[in-house]
Amino acid sequence: MREGSRIQLQIVRRESTEAPPYLQRILYETPDPNATVATALTDINKNPNQKDTEGNVVTPIGWECNCLQKKCGACAMLINNRPMLACDTKLSEYGKKGVIRVEPLKKFPVIRDLIVDRSILQENLKTIKAWLEEPVLLKDKQYDVAYEASRCLQCGCCLEICPNFYAGGTFAGTAALVPVSRLLAELPREEQKKLAKAYREHVFEGCGKSLACRKVCPAGIDVDKLLVNSNAMAIWKKQL
Numbered sequence: 208m209r210e211g212s213r214i215q216l217q218i219v220r221r222e223s224t225e226a227p228p229y230l231q232r233i234l235y236e237t238p239d240p241n242a243t244v245a246t247a248l249t250d251i252n253k254n255p256n257q258k259d260t261e262g263n264v265v266t267p268i269g270w271e272c273n274c275l276q277k278k279c280g281a282c283a284m285l286i287n288n289r290p291m292l293a294c295d296t297k298l299s300e301y302g303k304k305g306v307i308r309v310e311p312l313k314k315f316p317v318i319r320d321l322i323v324d325r326s327i328l329q330e331n332l333k334t335i336k337a338w339l340e341e342p343v344l345l346k347d348k349q350y351d352v353a354y355e356a357s358r359c360l361q362c363g364c365c366l367e368i369c370p371n372f373y374a375g376g377t378f379a380g381t382a383a384l385v386p387v388s389r390l391l392a393e394l395p396r397e398e399q400k401k402l403a404k405a406y407r408e409h410v411f412e413g414c415g416k417s418l419a420c421r422k423v424c425p426a427g428i429d430v431d432k433l434l435v436n437s438n439a440m441a442i443w444k445k446q447l
């Protein structure tokens with residue numbers, strides 16, 4: 208029979224964007240072998256008498272979640288210094304008495320505790336004009352790209368790890384590459400040309416091709432395949 212977990216959760220907390228951060232340590236124990244970081248945060252927030260290791264009452268921890276099934280990307284945060292989804296990170300992976308440090312993603316402004324403002328992802332897609340004006344009918348060979356790109360959660364983990372992305376810069380990173388690669392494959396030739404120009408400026412020219420983003424993508428998206436396809440179409444003018 209698989210056992211549960213007993214961990215020390217270390218949470219980097221902050222009351223607001225301007226407030227200084229502080230570290231709160233909480234001991235958490237569960238018999239559930241499948242418990243995740245999201246389970247721990249939910250249970251701690253449910254307990255009005257929860258104390259930290261110094262005996263202080265733990266006020267509700269701000270964090271985002273929705274699906275709890277690795278489908279929406281809302282719960283992305285730094286877990287032991289790696290961008291990950293809280294609902295997909297099992298406590299058992301950190302050993303019976305492990306220490307798990309959770310922090311907000313660092314590339315985005317903190318709103319409170321583990322909640323960050325990721326609106327830059329949508330703003331970048333608006334800048335690139337990455338949307339369809341009209342419905343398109345896919346050809347057989349376009350389904351692969353469409354399916355791969357449709358799995359993107361817009362979680363921001365790829366931007367967190369990317370050495371070339373920073374909010375306010377012109378490089379929009381993999382979170383833009385993925386939806387744009389789908390559109391490049393689907394759009395009629397004239398519209399594809401306009402998008403190709405934006406792709407060159409906001410993705411191709413800023414990307415160092417290290418593919419660190421692929422290693423952290425919680426959806427396991429085949430970033431190199433999409434990058435190769437998009438570069439072929441937008442830069443080398445080849446069609447799928």
Ligand code: SF4
Nearest residue numbers: 359360362363365424
């Ligand atoms: S490409 Fe992966 S890591 Fe980046 S936003 Fe999409 S799902 Fe998240």
Ligand code: SF4
Nearest residue numbers: 369414415417418420
């Ligand atoms: S390949 Fe490297 S530089 Fe390009 S988006 Fe991924 S992490 Fe960033």
Ligand code: FES
Nearest residue numbers: 273275279280294
């Ligand atoms: S809550 Fe939706 S991915 Fe974690």
